[in-house]
Amino acid sequence: MLTAQPPFTLVDQLVQACESVPEKRAFVCAERHLSYAQLLQQSKQLSECLNECGVNYQESVALLLPRCLEASIATYGVMYGGHVYVPIDPATPVESVRLLLSDCGIRTLITHPKLVRLVCKLVEGDHSLHTIIGLERDSITTSVVSLFSWSDIKARTVTDVSPKATSDDVAYVIHTSGSTGRPKGIVHTHHSGSSYARLAADTFGLTETDIICSHGPLHTDMCTLGFLAGPLVGATVQIIPDAHVRVPASLSSYIESSKITVWYSVPQALVQLINSGVLEQRDLSSLRWVIYAGEALAPNRILQLFEHIPAAQFCNVYGPAETNQCMHHVISGVDEVRTLVGDNQQVPIGSAWSETSILLIDEHDEPVEVGEIGELVVKSSTLMKEYWHSNRSASEIYFDNRENQQRYYRTGDLARCDIAGLYTLVGRRGRQVKVRGMRVELDAIELLLAQHPSVVDAVAIAENTGADPGNCVIRVFVTQRFDCDASSLYEFARTHMPPHVVPETISVLPEIPLTSGGKVDRLQLCAQIEAV
Amino acid sequence: MLNKNRDSQNSVAGANMNGNDDVNTNMEHVLCSYIMTALLPPECGIDLKPDDDLLSIDYLDSMQFMRLVQFTEETYELKIPAEDLLIENFQTVDLLTIYLKQRMASA
Numbered sequence: 001m002l003t004a005q006p007p008f009t010l011v012d013q014l015v016q017a018c019e020s021v022p023e024k025r026a027f028v029c030a031e032r033h034l035s036y037a038q039l040l041q042q043s044k045q046l047s048e049c050l051n052e053c054g055v056n057y058q059e060s061v062a063l064l065l066p067r068c069l070e071a072s073i074a075t076y077g078v079m080y081g082g083h084v085y086v087p088i089d090p091a092t093p094v095e096s097v098r099l100l101l102s103d104c105g106i107r108t109l110i111t112h113p114k115l116v117r118l119v120c121k122l123v124e125g126d127h128s129l130h131t132i133i134g135l136e137r138d139s140i141t142t143s144v145v146s147l148f149s150w151s152d153i154k155a156r157t158v159t160d161v162s163p164k165a166t167s168d169d170v171a172y173v174i175h176t177s178g179s180t181g182r183p184k185g186i187v188h189t190h191h192s193g194s195s196y197a198r199l200a201a202d203t204f205g206l207t208e209t210d211i212i213c214s215h216g217p218l219h220t221d222m223c224t225l226g227f228l229a230g231p232l233v234g235a236t237v238q239i240i241p242d243a244h245v246r247v248p249a250s251l252s253s254y255i256e257s258s259k260i261t262v263w264y265s266v267p268q269a270l271v272q273l274i275n276s277g278v279l280e281q282r283d284l285s286s287l288r289w290v291i292y293a294g295e296a297l298a299p300n301r302i303l304q305l306f307e308h309i310p311a312a313q314f315c316n317v318y319g320p321a322e323t324n325q326c327m328h329h330v331i332s333g334v335d336e337v338r339t340l341v342g343d344n345q346q347v348p349i350g351s352a353w354s355e356t357s358i359l360l361i362d363e364h365d366e367p368v369e370v371g372e373i374g375e376l377v378v379k380s381s382t383l384m385k386e387y388w389h390s391n392r393s394a395s396e397i398y399f400d401n402r403e404n405q406q407r408y409y410r411t412g413d414l415a416r417c418d419i420a421g422l423y424t425l426v427g428r429r430g431r432q433v434k435v436r437g438m439r440v441e442l443d444a445i446e447l448l449l450a451q452h453p454s455v456v457d458a459v460a461i462a463e464n465t466g467a468d469p470g471n472c473v474i475r476v477f478v479t480q481r482f483d484c485d486a487s488s489l490y491e492f493a494r495t496h497m498p499p500h501v502v503p504e505t506i507s508v509l510p511e512i513p514l515t516s517g518g519k520v521d522r523l524q525l526c527a528q529i530e531a532v
Numbered sequence: 533m534l535n536k537n538r539d540s541q542n543s544v545a546g547a548n549m550n551g552n553d554d555v556n557t558n559m560e561h562v563l564c565s566y567i568m569t570a571l572l573p574p575e576c577g578i579d580l581k582p583d584d585d586l587l588s589i590d591y592l593d594s595m596q597f598m599r600l601v602q603f604t605e606e607t608y609e610l611k612i613p614a615e616d617l618l619i620e621n622f623q624t625v626d627l628l629t630i631y632l633k634q635r636m637a638s639a
Contacts, residue, residue: 066589090589093575114588117578243587246594249617272594276614510602511595518594 046077082164185388208234267297318349377408
């Protein structure tokens with residue numbers, strides 16, 4: 001740790017890193033890098049530009065960025081003056097981007113020349129923008145907005161203005177697609193963000209010698225480990241370039257050459273590395289942590305990773321974006337994984353980290369007994385402030401615990417806790433459906449089919465066929481390691497599942513569609529079902 | 533926007549071509565039109581050039597990339613080993629064409 005006194009805001013973290021390790025590389029992306037001193041300087045330059053453009057204190061600024069070095073300047077530059085950064089997925093259709101900007105009353109957009117085509121389309125129609133930062137002057141034809149390039153920002157002289165934000169100020173808003181398809185804005189403060197950074201740094205023992213990868217796109221909460229916890233400890237953050245994320249053998253070579261010590265990604269990225277990352281040809285011994293979050297990773301996959309990276313520690317992290325992160329399980333070693341594979345078990349989500357308390361409650365908001373399934377509710381210093389412009393009532397979002405007068409966030413995830421206090425996810429509220437009146441866990445079906453030797457991934461979807469919610473039809477989509485016809489998968493399902501759980505159809509797909517955040521795109525699969 | 537004319541010329545991959553330039557151009561057309569019609573969203577309005585960066589943010593995602601690999605393997609009846617799944621072989625249609633030709637020559 002750099003200091004004994006924890007900083008109050010995310011910007012304080014950067015300022016402190018700059019005092020203790022100014023020349024150290026803060027962020028790297030491909031061949032380009034910024035030292036802590038350069039990052040702070042350019043953040044100030046951006047901040048002053050925002051002030052000059054009339055962006056108000058705590059006003060939101062949209063970030064429409066690829067994986068690039070400028071993302072670090074954009075996040076810290078926006079926060080420096082007490083503004084709020086709102087990263088937007090560049091894969092969002094242009095109409096939805098426009099809607100999101102006007103919904104959030106956003107007048108300022110920070111972007112990158114790589115996205116010039118998208119921004120051009122954006123300003124063709126009705127939009128709320130006054131200022132665009134990050135495009136060359138002649139690259140866009142519009143008279144309505146003021147335009148600044150990244151070199152304009154870098155050329156500015158700065159007066160030494162101190163950072164403006166306070167701990168309770170809003171720092172950033174992340175949008176999740178939400179299972180219903182309508183994006184939810186999750187509002188995080190400097191307090192919740194820096195609490196996350198501090199707890200993550202403590203949990204993983206991060207220091208300034210670490211090289212932390214940032215694999216996820218900026219609009220997901222997978223970025224927070226690098227972007228928020230990196231500067232807290234003065235570590236180097238390696239932003240994996242977009243091209244490397246897409247091309248597995250280049251990705252593994254990037255990990256090797258940039259000597260990443262802390263890996264953090266969605267499981268799908270690890271699966272891709274295992275399948276086509278030629279890991280046997282790479283020296284990945286720099287990795288001391290392999291951390292994954294967002295979805296489950298089958299234990300046999302972890303076994304495969306152990307073969308190539310035997311010295312690394314593996315950690316399953318759990319936490320909806322609303323909580324940043326709140327639970328984790330460090331795998332004790334290869335024996336634990338072998339036992340999980342043998343017993344057909346999932347990797348637990350472990351236990352809560354500090355400053356966090358967890359409860360499991362039933363549908364009547366009563367605590368459940370040890371070993372029983374309940375909804376996970378969380379109280380943590382890392383918890384979001386609120387949802388952006390949400391019309392959901394507080395009691396829908398939170399559980400107020402009468403016993404300790406504390407407010408807990410309802411995650412919607414179902415879990416079970418064993419006698420040792422170890423939690424395991426069993427599914428999602430709403431992922432438990434009924435077939436002919438009998439309860440079925442869709443996640444359990446996926447897990448079971450994934451045990452078939454030819455199955456790489458399995459996704460189970462429940463289709464409501466009529467008015468009766470107690471009678472769904474279950475359809476499963478799988479991808480395969482080698483060709484194996486659907487009837488043999490059926491046989492497997494029939495011999496391993498109770499009859500009412502056996503899926504109505506099992507379809508083999510060349511690949512499972514993913515969201516731009518790298519998670520299974522269930523909405524698209526549902527649409528496929530409807531289209532048939 | 534898609535050029536319909538060019539598209540229909542490409543329906544047969546690598547057939548009856550005289551000389552190297554023609555083979556090259558044909559391969560580029562086949563790959564470009566596959567990417568535009570099957571991988572990029574129809575409303576994106578990209579007229580793909582052989583030197584466009586396929587791996588930049590608003591072109592192919594990692595799933596579409598794997599589909600491109602699969603398509604190339606099927607169309608040109610060859611196997612691309614995992615160690616060749618590198619940016620330098622796939623960044624543009626130009627580079628992919630060069631790689632595929634080397635691969636076919638060595639087969």
